[in-house]
Amino acid sequence: MSTLATTYSPKEIESKWYEYWMKHSMFHSEPDDREPYTIVIPPPNVTGVLHMGHMLNNTIQDVLVRRARMTGKNACWVPGTDHASIATEAKVVAKLVQEGIQKADLTREQFLEHAWEWTRKHGGIILEQLKRLGASCDWDRTNFTMNEEYSRSVIRVFVDLYHQDKIYRGVRMVNWDTKALTALSDEEVIYKEVNGKLYYLRYYISPLTPEGGRGAYAVVATTRPETILGDTAVCINPNDPKNKHLKGKKVIVPLVNREVPIIEDDYVDVEFGTGCLKVTPAHDVNDYLLGEKYSLEVIDIFNDNGTINEKGQLYVGQDRFDVRKQIEKDLAAAGLLEKVEPYTNKVGFSERTDVAIEPKLSMQWFVKMDELSKPALEAVMEDDVRLFPPKFKNTYRHWMENIKDWCISRQLWWGHRIPAWYLPQGGLVVAETVEDALMLAKEKTNNPKLTAEDLRQDEDCLDTWFSSWLWPISVFDPNVPGHPEVDPNRDLQYYYPTADLVTAPEILFFWVARMIIAGYEWAGGYPFRNVYLTGIVRDKLGRKMSKSLGNSPDPIELIEKYGADGVRVGMLLSSPAGNDLPFDEALCEQGRNFCNKIWNAFRLVKGWTVDENEKQPEHSAIAVEWLYALIQKTVTSVADDFEKYRLSEALMELYKLYWDEFSGWYLEIVKPQLGKAMDKTTYEATLKIFDIMLRLLHPFMPFITEELWQNLAKRADDESIMLAQQPVAREHDEHVISSFDFAKQTVTAVRSVRQEKNLSMKEPLRLLVKGDMNAAAKNLAVRLANVSEVAPLNVDDKATGASFMVGTTEFLIPLEGLVNVEEERKKLQTDLAYSQKFLKSVLVKLNNEKFVSSAPEAVVAVERKKQADAESKIKSIEEQLQKLG
């Protein structure tokens, strides 16, 4: 008997095999003659920790990579991390604050030292966590968006774009983060509903009466009364009768007493508020546009940290939200506040620091997107890059067709510093290094005496995505864009384009679209063939799992509790591409249970003893033939599922194959009776089947399959299931499967009779048959339903008992004295009614001449078969009823 424990304990097994794989460099890939299969990981934030989204994402990638590796491809999964400039900088700043250090008190170099220290301390934790999951990344290729080589490629790309005139500097209204003190791209702003107030303010018409008294006034509605300090106009709709009296007038801005013009523009909504709009060009995007159109003065009243500056005249140095409260009181006191209404509007917040965004005019660097985006749009529209699920094509197109220039400068220190140097007498040069910059500067200024100290490098860093859009290229060749003198890079040639990208739809534009753009621009084509977009992991209440809500389980704890394989199965069981994953620990439990099932089947098989002289029983031969056929069928359909990225379905098919078919039916049939030995033929077939099934399951459940595969047969020291091949489907006889299905149904029916009549499994039953009953059914009935004898059922047979039908074959289990005639009759009558109704519906079709003439012949034939079967069924039920008397 086996000494294996009755439950599978994953812990030691997982670390044992992961170390084994690492020791033998089994994840490592080098270019060779095989077809490459490449995935680049969506690089997580370098100082991040693993969350459920990563779990899902990386499980999927690992399944794809492991399967590719087992189908003869040279699989390479490149891991790495992203420096995540603003996110990391925010963390470092917060940590310094805790230590009583302000960022402003540090020099750039000092701050970067702290940041690197932080990175060294926390960096890569997430990659270690991925190992627990079983991720088969090529760790030798681990990359980082801010390591030296990678950084060089980022700078090179900037310079290249600059020389192509695709990068420019300009004053623009940007989203200003008053906490991080940086501009944000539109994508980094999250709009939230905020319960605020709508303030109605009085703007008196100028001039005031000679005595300083007040006459008529305009009422302006605003949610941000503090911005009146920067008002430079009031705007009305030219077609608004309500405000006709204001045309051509000037009004006095409350409190600051600035005289500003009334301007007219269709932009103003007559219906909203009073139809009067205050215009603050420096602090509102739309106002800015109005300001440009009507050449209004621009008064920027805010400091970078959101406090009022001298230009605001009042409240100087106070925070914008404090001012809002104060100004309400002051306006009221001055009789300039008409009324205040509660009002809900949407306000932009910084994705990273969660402070309200302040629209702000500032000098920033931009990438011109119109030309760059064209090939990338086409790539997806023409399916050169395929999105899964394809519904994202629409979203993608919409975005790419309305793409705006990309603000790439960030007022941060942690990141790639913009390679632009300002000249002492104005102007700038852009170059890869300060040396190159100096050369250019000398040329440009005609001043050979210029030194590096005379040049001042731009203070800003590049947007994180300006480095990660190069990820699929730079991890293979940091010399891109290619310098002619550099040898063509073998890795890039071999691994690029990558096969699949697995990522979240949230970063379709941030990252995916931009990688496609970069691919066409610098690597001669698309960066990946397929994009698998995962869903969002949600909790039971449908909320997105997030740190702030505290509703996300710790993945490592889950692994401890259910095992990595169990969690992987749990993640994949209900996660079709693009669908959200409503996560429930019960799914991991199901995964763990499956591991246990696999484990116990192995225990059973391992416990068998083999007797060479034993002949293979017929039922075993039948079971082997059937399961082989079923496996072939499943292999084909699993391959099809993978083609379509239907991973959950592939897994579910294998789950059922292993649990129901293999464990539930096959093993129950072939297992020898207590104390008996097993015949060699069946034993070897079973080992072979076990081997096939482990290989099929390995991409999903790497650890337990390796453990059992290693124990299934003698293996060499450098062998691994992960290097074995996936089973290839062979032809199978569908008839074998359908015969066996008939047998299963027969067994189930007999068992059902036992249950209903409360008959113990130990009590043998006779089974009378009228019609076809194949050998499989006979064998299985005997083997699995304790049927002692199968005999023909004669029409005049007076036997009473429980009857049932499988297909058109009629069965009777004689049960003298045990049958309640009334109950039996009722049951038969229900069956009869059902069949009659069914027959009727079939006949309606067949009696419809149009159906018979227009439907394809095969469809009509099917209906005729239904009719014949139903008729025969009805006939036999009626006979049964007669017999009951």
Add this chain to the structure above:
RNA sequence: GGGAGCAUAGCUCAGCUGGUUUAGAGCAUCUGCCUUACAAGCAGAGGGUCCUUGGUUCGAAUCCAUGUGCUCCCACCA
């Protein structure tokens, strides 16, 4: 405001170009079992006006339209 998508069993989802579907799976539920691999298990069972209403068709869960409800993306009326 603009766009996209979804609605099938208690839950999560299959159901592909309309026809062997008076609709399938897993989980959950109920009943009976500690049967010598596994109670993290075994055996059996129940459960659905395929969101509404129309239309196209010989035939609709499937195609079209309308309504309802939900989700996401984009825009950001102060």
